[in-house]
Amino acid sequence: MTDSSTGSGEAQSRARYLLDGRRVTVADLVSGGLLKEGERLRFVRPRVGESHEATVAPRGWIRLSDGEEFRSPSKAAMVAVGYGTFDGWEAWQVDDGRYLTQLRQELLDHAAEEAEPPAAEEQQQTSVSPKERHTRLKEARESAEAGRPLSLSVQELLAWWGATGRGLVNDQIEAELANHSLITSPEFDKVPLTTTVHLVKAAEEEVDDVPLTGSPATITVSAGASDEQESRETGLTVGTLPSALGGVISVKPTATFEEVITLMMLHDFSQLPVLAGPHNLRGSVSWKSIARARHADPGAHLSQAIVDARDVRYDHDLIDVLPTLAEHDFILVRDQRNAIAGIVTAADVAQAYGDLAGHFLLIGEMDRRLRQVIAGAFTLPEVTKLCDAEGERITSFGDMTVGDYQRVLENPELWEQLGWPLDRKVFIARLEEIRKIRNNVMHFNSSDPLPKADVDKIRNLNKLLREYGE
Structure with missing residues (x-):
């Protein structure tokens, strides 16, 4: 017979295990009694008139109708369809109509009820207990579903985990966000600490359906929707530099030389991007390009001084753009919406x-x-x-x-x-x-x-x- 105190200790250990920094798996639902081996799963896509069948395999994986098994619901959904990116927790449902994400939420809610307040020494290390953090993330998901995503700075987000900087805590944050089908936009580990991020549903970051060109078994799920990410080390990205998403002063293609020169002198700039809109980069002008255009034609228009400008996404590895910076002295940076949001120079x-x-x-x-x-x-x-x-x-x-x-x-x-x-x-x-x-x-x-x-x-x-x- 099991000692009641022992049972309580096991419940506490399991609650902490589920709430504090790991991704919930389908196997967890099975061991928690919310799914059974052999139970049928369905992925219905009414807009395209198709439905996919699967069952819960003995080890808690998802077995498709062709016998393939996947630990990740997202990978199982993607392979079943043959293209696209899906949040598998939002895709697969059991016979009573509930989705896996609802079963996962029930499991986490139960763990939160069992969780004890943190010990005094642990409370000193973090201002938010795992139970309170679960409540905040649950509320954040409800806000995201209602179209009112929670906005906060990266520093404020890190404080939920008692951290002042990113690093070892990154994987824990991503796992707990994933357990609520949330991601940050932009990605919290690729922008400066003062940047405002939004907690949005992972499904909102899906890409358009594109037929797969290779074997479905070899496809990788994008970071936004994957529920089985491997730990990854994060180095310097372009977006972590303060100027990368700090805004950019630009001119329109119809600007005059006088406007460009005045802006460059007032701001002590060596160059200015030329934009026909926040997403439409036409190039850049610099003191050198202006001098060359006017030397060739004293009556030149600004269009004759516009030269190519390089741009990268904010989440691009910084080390990969060093050769471009060495050649061009600066690069323009696109944010998560693909708009030009800043500029990075060699000095930065x-x-x-x-x-x-x-x-x-x-x-x-x-x-x-x-x-x-x-x-x-x-x-x-x-x-x-x-x-x-x-x-x-x-x-x-x-x-x-x-x-x-x-x-x-x-x-x-x-x-x-x-x-x-x-x-x-x-x-x-x-x-x-x-x-x-x-x-x-x-x-x-x-x-x-x-x-x-x-x-x-x-x-x-x-x-x-x-x-x-x-």
């Missing part, structure tokens, strides 16, 4: 990478000094005993990670052997904070400026290590 990129280099230098000094402290105080066998007992990873002190430094220094015996007149627990707590900061900078969306508080934490640790580590 130099500033971004310069700031990023500063982060790396601070973290590099910390890593080097911690390694020197440990190498000077302990033997390699003492270190590997704690960090690599199997002897498969650490062959020298240079192989150690920040996590390894932490495991060594949190050991009471080795800390006493170190002989520092400092509190071990306080030091380790700070090192754990910095380890998370480091992971964000080194591996994820490191375009976000480090908050001053985080920079000070690293600087102060480096100062301490310089004092005690010599």
Whole structure:
């Protein structure tokens, strides 16, 4: 017989598991008693007069009528149709007419009822509990369905997860948004922190139906509708630069040289885009193109000074546009609606990478000094005993990670052997904070400026290590 306290603990664990940063699967619906193995599913498309059948396979996957099985409802819907992009949770329904998304919502609502308030120490790390966040996301979806999508800044969105910058939290945010069939527009991890994003239904980002050109089994679902995304590291994108979506001053093709020259002088610009409308880029004019046009024809019109201009979407990887920037000095940036929304210059990129280099230098000094402290105080066998007992990873002190430094220094015996007149627990707590900061900078969306508080934490640790580590 199961102890009631044990049952309660299992319920709490499952509730936290479902609410705190993972995508709900069809298998979760089966294990939660909301679906049964062998249950029939239908995907009806009344506008085109077709219907597709499927069943719930033993492992909680969706089995199409031809026997193919998919873990992702979206992938199953796409392969069943043969083209297009679909939110499978909104597509498949059971015999009583309910959609998978309704069953998923029921499962999450039940988990929210079971969830306990966060412990005091957890409450200090996040201002919103998983239960409260679930409520906010549920309300956001209702607003999106009513055509009134919730608008908030990226910083405000991150605060729901107790984060001040993007990085390790990105996957958790995307998973919890996906559980409510929500995405942000524009994508929250590809724009500056101050940008306003809208929580919209994933289905609103569907592309027009286009027949597939390859085997359906090899098609990938777009980020907006996929419910089975792999974890991905996000680096600098064009949109994360402040000027990329910060607006653009432009002229019409019918403008005069006098208008262009006045604007360029007043704003200290080297070039101006020429737009026939927010989506219609005609090119650009620059001091060089004006000089060449007037040299060739003193009576030239502006149209003779317009030259080609390059443009990219805001979510384009920044590193891929560096050759274009080197050749043209600037690129124009299109937003999620394909409108010209900003301009990025070579100087903007130099500033971004310069700031990023500063982060790396601070973290590099910390890593080097911690390694020197440990190498000077302990033997390699003492270190590997704690960090690599199997002897498969650490062959020298240079192989150690920040996590390894932490495991060594949190050991009471080795800390006493170190002989520092400092509190071990306080030091380790700070090192754990910095380890998370480091992971964000080194591996994820490191375009976000480090908050001053985080920079000070690293600087102060480096100062301490310089004092005690010599």
